[in-house]
């Protein structure tokens with residue numbers, strides 16, 4: 244018996260109007276969102292440059308770059324950036340010396356030693372710590388750390404670089420440890436096993452396998468920490484003083500670039516005056532330093548990258 | 552059940568039970584492993600071959616919730632007794648993994664990693680160890696001019712031989728290989744099989760394999776596992792030609808597993 248089955252014809256269609264519209268509109272929307280941040284950045288950089296250029300029409304750029312005294316608001320006026328640079332440098336150095344070793348050590352602990360249970364609790368706590376408003380840290384420095392330090396260094400000024408630098412360091416520890424821990428956790432288990440199988444101890448595995456393999460991530464976290472420390476404003480305004488001071492003595496009162504900008508912005512310096520223009524020149528200096536640091540970081544991270 | 556009595560026993564496993572939490576992964580395992588010979592572990596997936604292999608260098612210690620009862624004696628010492636130093640044990644019992652896992656370092660530094668760990672600093676001595684180990688792993692001719700290159704520039708088969716060389720560089724007595732050829736192409740596999748034949752004159756080798764032909768080709772003694780138990784262990788020839796247990800016969804003839 245033979246049945247004549249007629250097969251339905253295969254109909255194929257490859258169009259979908261709705262999809263096409265979404266596919267065209269969505270990228271445009273996404274592009275616009277990206278464009279907002281790019282345009283903002285361009286706007287900021289433009290303002291910085293144009294205001295700085297008009298500032299240098301009244302103040303010689305040579306005095307700014309090579310001058311050792313900063314007193315733009317008090318006669319006799321001088322516009323040497325170095326005291327603000329040294330203040331910023333001092334704070335950043337102290338902060339980095341605190342944050343990188345402690346942050347890295349806690350990252351190693353979390354990724355290599357801590358039981359799962361401890362990690363689950365500690366990581367979120369660290370991240371909350373990173374969200375504490377900086378003004379809180381500022382008053383912590385002024386009312387707790389400074390008196391503590393004063394019992395060790397009785398001659399120290401009430402406003403000083405040491406206290407502010409230490410607290411800036413404490414503030415950025417969570418960032419360093421969290422980012423470094425991410426980089427270290429991403430190192431494949433198989434590499435650790437390979438080292439353990441050769442008779443390496445936990446510490447040797449952490450130091451000679453995990454840290455080198457995660458090095459580029461660790462460098463990135465250190466550089467971010469650097470940028471945060473350089474840009475930190477509140478803590479230094481509250482606890483480090485407002486005396487531009489060309490010194491590397493951490494016990495003295497200093498002023499950072501950021502704290503200076505705040506001081507002028509909040510003061511009654513008339514807009515458009517030369518004094519007001521200083522904040523753009525200082526801001527641009529800050530911008531250039533951070534920018535160069537980031538480029539350096541990219542280079543270092545690439546140079547020492549271990550692929551796995 | 553007859554044992555390979557011609558060879559001197561190096562590893563003696565007695566009534567070994569292993570639990571992952573509540574899961575009973577090895578059940579009253581007893582066997583002897585002869586010195587300077589190749590012993591192969593075969594059996595279906597999940598029967599506990601890797602688990603038993605890892606008890607020999609105590610890599611199971613790192614898996615949380617693992618509990619062990621019974622004895623594993625190597626050269627007469629129970630490696631689970633308190634006075635045993637795990638790092639020294641692992642130096643003596645090397646391991647090669649299923650996936651090649653070179654460190655993200657140069658070829659040279661991969662080999663030198665172990666010796667440096669154990670305190671060798673002299674450049675001349677390290678050079679010598681690197682050359683010797685690579686020669687033993689039959690990789691020297693291929694890489695001698697590229698020692699500073701990243702280990703990742705090597706092919707998979709070369710990487711696995713590098714891992715073998717890395718294990719040999721710390722001068723072990725025993726070499727554990729967990730399906731060390733399963734990620735490799737046939738030619739690389741053959742190379743490593745030949746290498747194993749060479750190495751067994753100096754080292755005691757214990758290998759896990761899913762490839763019955765491989766077990767038949769390279770091993771002197773074969774152990775057949777099922778559900779965490781040793782069903783049978785014997786000289787390879789005997790086990791394959793004349794198995795004493797019905798289940799072994801079914802497995803090697805491909806009727807299950």
Ligand SMILES: Nc1ncnc2c1ncn2[C@@H]1O[C@H](COP(=O)(O)OP(=O)(O)OP(=O)(O)O)[C@@H](O)[C@H]1O
Pocket residue numbers: 571574576594595596597598599600601602603614
């Ligand atoms: N880390 C672990 N935690 C819990 N159970 C595990 C763990 N590792 C293995 N097991 C279980 O123990 C049993 C034996 O595993 P094992 O890896 O030793 O098997 P195997 O014989 O090597 O298998 P395969 O041939 O697939 O590699 C399996 O049932 C597995 O699920």
Ligand SMILES: [Mg+2]
Pocket residue numbers: 600601602729759
């Ligand atoms: Mg396995």
